[in-house]
Every structure is written in structure tokens, then in C-alpha cells.
Amino acid sequence: MNAHEQFTDDLSLYALGALEGEERLLIERHLEDCSACRRELERLRGDAALLAVSATGPKPPARSRQRLMAAIAKEPRYVPPARARKRGFSWGALAWMAAAVIIVGLLVQQNANLRRRLAEVESNSQKQDQQLLEAKQILATLTSPEAEHFTLVAGKVPPQPQGKAIYVPSSGMLIFLASNMPAISPQKAYELWLIPTSGVPIPAGLFKPDARGTAVVVKPPLPTGVEAKTFAITVEPETGSSAPTSQPIMVGIGG
Ligand SMILES: [Zn+2]
Numbered sequence: 001m002n003a004h005e006q007f008t009d010d011l012s013l014y015a016l017g018a019l020e021g022e023e024r025l026l027i028e029r030h031l032e033d034c035s036a037c038r039r040e041l042e043r044l045r046g047d048a049a050l051l052a053v054s055a056t057g058p059k060p061p062a063r064s065r066q067r068l069m070a071a072i073a074k075e076p077r078y079v080p081p082a083r084a085r086k087r088g089f090s091w092g093a094l095a096w097m098a099a100a101v102i103i104v105g106l107l108v109q110q111n112a113n114l115r116r117r118l119a120e121v122e123s124n125s126q127k128q129d130q131q132l133l134e135a136k137q138i139l140a141t142l143t144s145p146e147a148e149h150f151t152l153v154a155g156k157v158p159p160q161p162q163g164k165a166i167y168v169p170s171s172g173m174l175i176f177l178a179s180n181m182p183a184i185s186p187q188k189a190y191e192l193w194l195i196p197t198s199g200v201p202i203p204a205g206l207f208k209p210d211a212r213g214t215a216v217v218v219k220p221p222l223p224t225g226v227e228a229k230t231f232a233i234t235v236e237p238e239t240g241s242s243a244p245t246s247q248p249i250m251v252g253i254g255g
Helices: 003-015 021-033 035-054 062-074 081-087 091-143
Strands: 162-168 173-179 188-196 202-207 215-218 228-237
Touching: 003 021, 003 035, 021 035, 035 091, 091 215, 162 188, 162 228, 173 188, 173 202, 202 215
Parallel strands: none
Antiparallel strands: 162 173, 173 215, 188 202, 188 228
């Protein structure tokens, strides 16, 4: 009564036509007598066919699918085991071999797609790494204490205090470079202000110039999307002010 339990594993191999020789004979003999195993075999073959024709992703060539379906249709409902044994193969076995080949083919193709996708992602990631490296180099150059700043002037005008703000309203990104700034007392600092087209001045960074009068402010915390009328600099206590407490010593010209 329990004999068919030993065939459970072999049954799926048999369904795909992968069972040969003695094992095949044994299972075919058992199938003649056991309706439970015959039903299980039908179920397994149904699963395999469903898998072969409904696999997602790249579709198998229509002609191979037609051939497979034709082979399945030709398969007799019942093959006398004696005849099947004599011929050594059946249309059924061939059809399930074809199903197995198509399934393997689909998996190989999906694998190739995944590999190509992975290569694309790796290449994108390398580009981003390169861009990040360049951004870091630019920032390091701007903020390096070793950086030498040269102010170029026409004629024999003595270098004047000068500030340059580079501002992107949509991202709130600001880079500010100052040169020839007068030294400032230890308890004081210069404060940069964004003067919006409407509303009160917004603090845009504190700075103290180095011995050569150079200062850099990179990416102070600013709200995004603020239209700037101009920028201005005041002298404030070292810890900064939330609103200007003195007249600007420098104000931007033009945008
Ligand atoms: Zn059985």
C-alpha cells in the first residue's frame, strides 16, 4: 500500500522524461497499478506545461512553443506500457524534454539580462564615484588653507576688499569667496547676509579672514527657492547674529 511513496521523487523526473532504464521500467510498472501516482503524474505534467508557456520575461520563439504544444496534443491519453518500453521513448517524454529545454533557455536568457543590467549599474556607479571625486577636489581646492588666492586688477589700483557670492536659488547652494578683507578683532566676525527680493536679511555664514585677508564660505544652511536681491557683509559678534546689528561694510552690486 505504501509502495508508491518511494516513487514520489522519481515521478517528477519521469514527468520531465529524465528517467531511464531500470528506474523508468519500475515506475511505469507501478503506474499501471496505481491511480494515485497516475493522478500525481498528470498534475506534475500540468505544472511543467504551465511553466513552459507562461514563464514571464522573454518569450520563447513562437515556433518552438507551437512545436511543444503540438507534441503535447499528439501525446496519447494512455500509452500501453509494453509498447512504450519497446520503443524506448514516447512523444510525451519528448514533449517534457522540450519543456525542460525551454525552461532552461528562459533561465539562461534571464541570467544574461540580469548580468547586462548589473554591468550597467556598475558602470553608472563608477561614473558617480568619478563625479564625487571631482566635486571633493573642487571643494578641497576652495577651502584648502594652502590655497593661494590671487586678485587680478587692471592698472595700479591697490587691491580692495572684495567678495564674490555664487548662489543657486533652487538648491540654496552658496559659495562665497572674499579677498583683501581687513583684519577683524578677536571678539568679532564678518557675517554674510542674503538680502531677499522681499523679506528680512537671512544669515548666510560667519567668517574670519586669514592673515592674507582671504575667506571662503561653502554651503551655509540656507532655505531653498529664495530669490536673492543681493548679498551684504556686516561686522557682528563672534557667535553671529540672527539679524544685522550694524551697517553693512560691503554690499553686492548686480547679480
Ligand atoms: Zn503509487
